Amino acid sequence: MDMLKEMNEALNYIEGNLENQIDLAEVAKRAYCSEYHFKRLFSLLSGITISEYIRRRRLTLAALELKEQHVKVIDIAMKYGYQSPDAFSRAFQNFHGVTPTLAKKPEQSLKVYPRMSFQLTIRGGVEMKxxxxxxxxxxxxxxxxxxxxxxxxxxxxxxxxxxxxxxxxxxxxxxxxxxxxxxxxxxxxxxxxxxxxxxxxxxxxxxxxxxxxxxxxxxxxxxxxxxxxxxxxxxxxxxxxxxxxxxxxxxxxxxxxxxxxxxxxxxxxxxxxxxxxxxxx
The missing domain is CATH 3.20.80.10 (Regulatory factor, effector binding domain)
Incomplete structure (x- = not known):
């Protein structure tokens, strides 16, 4: 049970630092395990890599902020760790299916990737040998x-x-x-x-x-x-x-x-x- 608690503590740390550079060694430390152990376990439990999870969460938050009309695309790109508007635009379009400029339109639909949490599921006593x-x-x-x-x-x-x-x-x-x-x-x-x-x-x-x-x-x-x-x-x-x-x-x-x-x-x-x-x- 402690393992799930520690994994969730690591996710809380990620969520609080999506606007900053995230060191995965530090993330793993929050889960009290090695970086290899954390990366492999996260991938096996969630089906995606931890880096991909961070990318999807950042692009989700970026899309929400772009709905504010006074926000500039370049400012959002820099805020979420992209070195140029072009790099941000490519990543944004790959995920949302539209450019950041189009995303600013109120009627434009976008994707949301919710934050994860790990839970222990009891499935009814199926034995494991x-x-x-x-x-x-x-x-x-x-x-x-x-x-x-x-x-x-x-x-x-x-x-x-x-x-x-x-x-x-x-x-x-x-x-x-x-x-x-x-x-x-x-x-x-x-x-x-x-x-x-x-x-x-x-x-x-x-x-x-x-x-x-x-x-x-x-x-x-x-x-x-x-x-x-x-x-x-x-x-x-x-x-x-x-x-x-x-x-x-x-x-x-x-x-x-x-x-x-x-x-x-x-x-x-x-x-x-x-x-x-x-x-x-």
Missing amino acids: YRIVEREPFQVVGVKYEVEMVNEILSPTYEDMIANVGESGLNELATISRGEPHGVVHVSANYSESIEGKATFEQYIGAVTTEEIEKYETLKIPSLLWAVFEVDGDWTQVEEQWQRIYSEWLPLSSYELAEGPEILASKEQKSEIWIAIKKKG
């Missing part, structure tokens, strides 16, 4: 993709990545699996965000093995503590369980996210989600 695993260093060998997430859209998409590997490629990867998590694994690693709100990460479709295979990339994973969650069902159940891990299990546990990859291992209707964790404090 998990175990805590301390794993020695291991490696994943497979196909690697550089992925960008902009406005909640992935490029390339997971569908494109899977299609590119193909059924024969997935079967080959399954045959080289030599350790836990077993079978074909989907690994997201080296997550980062830019101040423009774009998130990037590496996506591997591969297998845990000791082999070195020339045509594949290799991801070395250090010794970490893992929370491993079992999922029965299709991709819909996997996505739902993934969200519940961050919104229900993590806030009530004695753990927090560690800087490490996230792993999904699936075979038929059985899956495991591996999340790197560490003890709080």
